[in-house]
Amino acid sequence: MKTTALSDWLQQRLRRDGSEPVYRQLQQLLRQAVISGELPAHTRLPSSRLLAQELGIARNTVIDVYEQLAVEGCVVSRQGSGTVVADLSAERLPTPTRARSARGRGAGAEPGVAAGAEVADAHGAAQLSPRGEALLAAASVSTRQWGAFMPGVPDVTEFPARTWMRLENRRWRHPEPELLSYAPGGGLPRLREALAAHLRTARSVVCEPEQLILTTGSHQSIDLTLRLLASPGEHVWLEDPCYWGLRSSLASLEARIVPVPVDAEGLAWQDGGPHPVPRAILVTPSHQYPLGMVMSLARRQALLAYARTHGSWIIEDDYDSEFRYGTRPLPALQGLDDAGRVIYVGSLSKVLFPGLRLGYLVVPPALxxxxxxxxxxxxREGQAWQQATLADFIEQGHLGSHIRRMRGLYHERRQALLEAIRQHFGDTLAVRGDDAGLHLVLALPDHVDDVALARDALAAGVAVRPLSRYHADPARAPRGLLLGYACVRPEAIPPAFAVLARQVAARLGG
Amino acid sequence: MKTTALSDWLQQRLRRDGSEPVYRQLQQLLRQAVISGELPAHTRLPSSRLLAQELGIARNTVIDVYEQLAVEGCVVSRQGSGTVVADLSAERLPTPTRARSARGRGAGAEPGVAAGAEVADAHGAAQLSPRGEALLAAASVSTRQWGAFMPGVPDVTEFPARTWMRLENRRWRHPEPELLSYAPGGGLPRLREALAAHLRTARSVVCEPEQLILTTGSHQSIDLTLRLLASPGEHVWLEDPCYWGLRSSLASLEARIVPVPVDAEGLAWQDGGPHPVPRAILVTPSHQYPLGMVMSLARRQALLAYARTHGSWIIEDDYDSEFRYGTRPLPALQGLDDAGRVIYVGSLSKVLFPGLRLGYLVVPPALxxxxxxxxxxxxREGQAWQQATLADFIEQGHLGSHIRRMRGLYHERRQALLEAIRQHFGDTLAVRGDDAGLHLVLALPDHVDDVALARDALAAGVAVRPLSRYHADPARAPRGLLLGYACVRPEAIPPAFAVLARQVAARLGG
Structure with missing residues (x-):
């Protein structure tokens, strides 16, 4: 489609009867054109000024839509060369079901099943909803969940499985019917009490057990929070960079994402900035994800004051707060909040194991x-018998001792990785983030294509994640690699890093 | 608020700048006025004709909004006496956190925590979003999950816990890291294969393992389906009556619910009826929930033809299909679908135990x-080690033999309950539904308040559910009680029914 043709095409489709806001229609039309391939990759979109003029709408509307599409990953904005359509084929990682499902029912088809109908569906009637398309456009699911240097993965082989099995068996020998039914709203009271006690001590969280809401993890925690508190179209601030999974979840909830940069002290917003007051602000104050700095106390106070004044909700993801090596953590933001504006999000995925699917919210008493x-x-939650096992595990002190033990192991692995980096690159490549967490960020010069480097590394057997992909606008983002050291035994770190170092050196062009 | 005052109040708040459709604004304003108490219970709303005239909008818009609010439970429509505000205080069952959370931080408050701010929040700044309010307005969560005659609850004490424990222990002794991490998209391939094989044999479902998507249950299955396939504001047909949980889930997804009546053959829609073509149609063809009849083959064919012609999705909840006593079930609707329009929803909640949280979708290959x-x-699913255990359980034949065994037990309990009903009431009260499932419906005369009766019964120690609450419009619904017999031992049925019979007799006024 040519640029002038695009204006005509949009002109024909925009409904001006007030049944739906123009910005939303424009966003959906452009998104679908990108996803369907009508606007092929690398097509340059008209300037916001030109498109606004041709459609007879406000220029700010077009700017806003372009920004949202950039955040979703549908288009890429480049200074000087305008807005171009993103290459979605490279964006999406394969999933195991790909080949077969695209080809109708295949060999197992029953007689009378029309394969032709399936093919037609794939292009026409099997269209997803716009929110579904937005979700998938921003989705990025790794095919690998384990090994050097997968970030965000704890060492699950160190989990005290025998202890857990013993506690579970005690339950299975005399199953209580209540534990095998649906869980009560908010989760099993005993586990809510045990977690509240743990959070008060370990994280200075101020809470009663009733404020604890058990979930299946941070995804569900954020889903619940935004469905209850935010309306479609309302603005939500995300740290830039941030965990990529947030963008797809928020897109499917039809939140309008506003990426806000971070500096050495954390979230760096401009008061009275260009955007309306956000309904919610998602932050990782303990250990910024993925860069690793801690939000300063001054910034915390300013953020709380902002939320109190404007009636925004702060969603505090207390990511990785358990694993600090040397320094003591600042207490949770939630503990400083005297106006009931903070929703605290925690998870046992990194502390115990991700497959457990146990997270929690601490919400203000009024909610x-x-x-x-x-x-x-x-x-309709369940898994109450697993929640009971976990309550036993915490009450008997196993959670505390497991965290202490893993802190020692992870610290050792971090040192081993830092040493390997130094041996290969000396001081030429900087390491970002403070002494904490399960990964570090190896900074790279701006000319290095970190996405291509991550692909090379994976082909050579080492999984890493490119830093630019965590940014709202990958094209203009700083380059680097996230290296997870938590799920690699120390002796495996030097050889695995040697493999990676060869790929890095090749891309550095040195 | 007086009726004329209501028109003025709405007039002042409706935005006519096209930023949001009028029907949606009207619906939100009225809903909030009901929830906040500004429109107290039993207030009579102006007629649709009058309100439309006073606001200068189309009468159909008002009719549509009143219907939606009735479906959500915010208002009640009575033939002859118009639309009145529902009594929400009686609608919402208590949850354990009530007393404490309403009163600020209580005794555990830190110094400096302003209790006053919390109280202000409860009325002002802690407002939920409209979709959050819609979810809670329609929510109804039972405080009891077990015992005579709780419907929808299987006998979890008969679950072969030792067998399960043995299979789990084998996994825990040599934990594979992959099983403790996040599960692959769609779930563990081995379990998808095992379930596909089971469904092909037991339910005539036509599928490859790749079409199986594992979920945490029917709630998540329907959430995923509608988020991917339906847009906010699109119409979704629900059977009337239906499972109450659907209405709250759909309300939070901003679907526009259209209740469609059922007759002896199942869903009884009128082609070319008053509503636009639905994006999705939710049905329970194997065993209508809660009435218990089977959708006839003719109706199945007509429904498939409708969906094919109009491009609607059929969401088939194959509820209770495993438990039939005597007759053989019709094969699943999915197996008759040659156009890829059916999304099949299944769950192991009733077959194994609800707390397992394991459900699945079978989607067309193109999706x-x-x-x-x-x-x-x-x-971000996990629980892969549990999925692996379940795959072992199915492959070793335990699922099949457990279903056969429970079928015998449940049949016996059904007979015991039917016998108790006959002894107390002879033929004066009819029993609805065919010989299947985990509950039956005891029909009551129209003058009996089944909600009050259920409350009496609970006070006397017997849990039942009132049939009228499963209908979109409880005031005009037939009356009856759902009695679950699955989680009651046969010898406990006569004494428990004797308690219930006294309450029924008192309300019958005979």
Whole structure:
């Protein structure tokens, strides 16, 4: 489609009867044109000024839509060369079901099944909804969940499986019917009490057990929070860079994502900036994800004041707060909040193991009852017998001792990785983030294509993640690699890094 | 608020700048006025004709909004006496966190925590979003999950816990890291294969393992399906009556619910009816929930033809299909679908135990890859080690033999309950539904308040559910009680029914 043709095409499709806001229509039309391939990769979109003029709409509307599409990954904005359509084929990683499902029912088809109908579906009637397309456009799911240097993966082989098995067996020998049924809204009271006690001590979180809402992890925690508190079209601030999974979740909830940069002190917003007041602000104050710095106390106070003044919700993801090597952590933002504006998000995925699917929210007292009811209505939770096992595990002190033990192991692995980096690159490549967490960021010069480097590395057997992909605008983002050291035994770190170093050196062009 | 005052109040708040459709604004304003108490219970709303005139909008818009609010439970429509505000205080069952959370931080408060701010929040700044309010307005969560005559609850004490424990222990003794990490998109391939084989044999479902998408249950299955396939504001048909949980889930997804009546053959829609073509149609063809009849083959064919012609999705909840006593079930609707329009929803909650949280979708091949990716992006699933245990359980034949065994037990309990009903009431009260499932419906005369009766029964120690609450419009619904017999031992049925019979007799006024 040519640029002038695009204006005509949009002109014909925009409904001006007030049934739907123009910005939303424009966003959906452009998104679908990108996804369907009508606007092929690398097509240059008209300037916001030109398109606004041709459609007879406000230029700010077009700017806003281009920005949203950039955040979703549909287009890429480059200074000087305008806005171009992203290459979605490279964006999406393969999933195991690909080959077969695209080809109709295949060899197992029943007589009378029309394969032709399936093919037609793939292009026409099997269209997803715009929110579904937005979700998938931003989705990025790794095919690998283990090994050097996969970030965000704890060492699950160190989990005290025998202890867990013993506690579970005690339950299985005399199963209580209540534990095998649906869980009560908010989760099993005993586990909520045990976690509240743990959070008060370990994280200075101020809470009663009723404020704890058990979930299946941070994804569900954020889903529940935004479905209960935010409306479609409302603005939500995300740190830039941030965990990529947030962008797809938020897109499917039809939140309008505003990426806000971070500096050495954390989230660096401009008061009275160009955007309306956000309904929610997602932050990782303990250990910025993925860069690793801690939000300063001054910034925390300023953020709380902002939220109090404007009535925004702060969603505090207390990511990686358990694993600090040397320094003591600042207490959670939630503990400083005297106005009930902070929703605290925690998870046992990194502390115990991800497959457990156990996370939690700490919500202000005024919301506790409604969150418990909302969670039950939306998800009909269960796994109460597993929650009971976990309560036993915490009460008997196993959680505390496991965290202490893993802190020692991870610290040792971090040192081994830092040493390997130094041996190969001396001081030429900087390491970002403070002494904490399960990964570090190896900074790279701007000319290095970190996405291509990650692909090379994976082909050579080492999984890493490119830093630019965590940014709202990958094209203009700083380059680097996230290296997870938590799920690699120390003796495996030097040889694995040697493999990676060869790929890095080749791309550095030195 | 007086009726004329209501028109003025709405007039002042409706934005006519096209930023949001009027029907949606009207619906939100009225809903909030009901929830906040500004429109107290039993207030009579102006007629649709009058309100439309006073606001200068189309009468159909008002009719549509009143219907939606009735479906959500915010208002009640009575023939002859118009539309009145529902009594929400009686609607919402208590949750354990109620007393404490309403009163600020209580005794555990830190110095400096302003209790006053919390109280202000409860009325002002802690407002939920409209979709959050819609979810909670329709929510109804039972405080009881077990015992005579709780419907929808299987006998979890008969679950072969020792067998399960043995299979799990084998996994825990040599934990594979992959099973403790996040699950692959769509779930563990081995379990998808085992379930596909089971469904092909037991339910005539036509599928390849790649079409199976594992979820945490029917709630998540329907959430995923509608987020991927339907847009906010699109119409979704629900059977009337239906499972109450669907209405709250759909409300939070901003679907526009259209209740469609059922007759002896199942869903009874009128082609070319008053509503636009639905994006999705939710049905329970094997065993209508809660009435218990089977959708006839003719109706199945007509429904498939409708979906094919109009491009609607059929969501088939194959509820209770495993438990039939005497008759053989009709094969699943999915197996008759040659156009890829059916999304099949299944769950192991009733077959094994609800707390397991394991359900699945079977989607058309053209959607399989996108559903797997969407599920991973939305929920970041795990529990792979449990999925592996379940795959072992199925492959070793335990699922099949457990179903056969429970079928015998449940049949016996059904007979015991039917006998108890006959002894107390002879033929005066009819029993609805065919010989299948985990509950039956005891029909009551129209003058009996089944909600009050259920409350009496609970106070006397017997849990039942009132049939009228499963209908979109409880005031005009037939009356009856759902009695679950599955989680009651046969010898406990006569004494428990005797308790219930006294309450029934008192309300019958005989």
């Amino acid at each position: 506790a009852e409604r969150f418990a009811l909302g969670s039950a209505a939306l998800y | 399989a890859e996108r559903f797997a990716l969407g599920s991973a992006a939305l929920y």
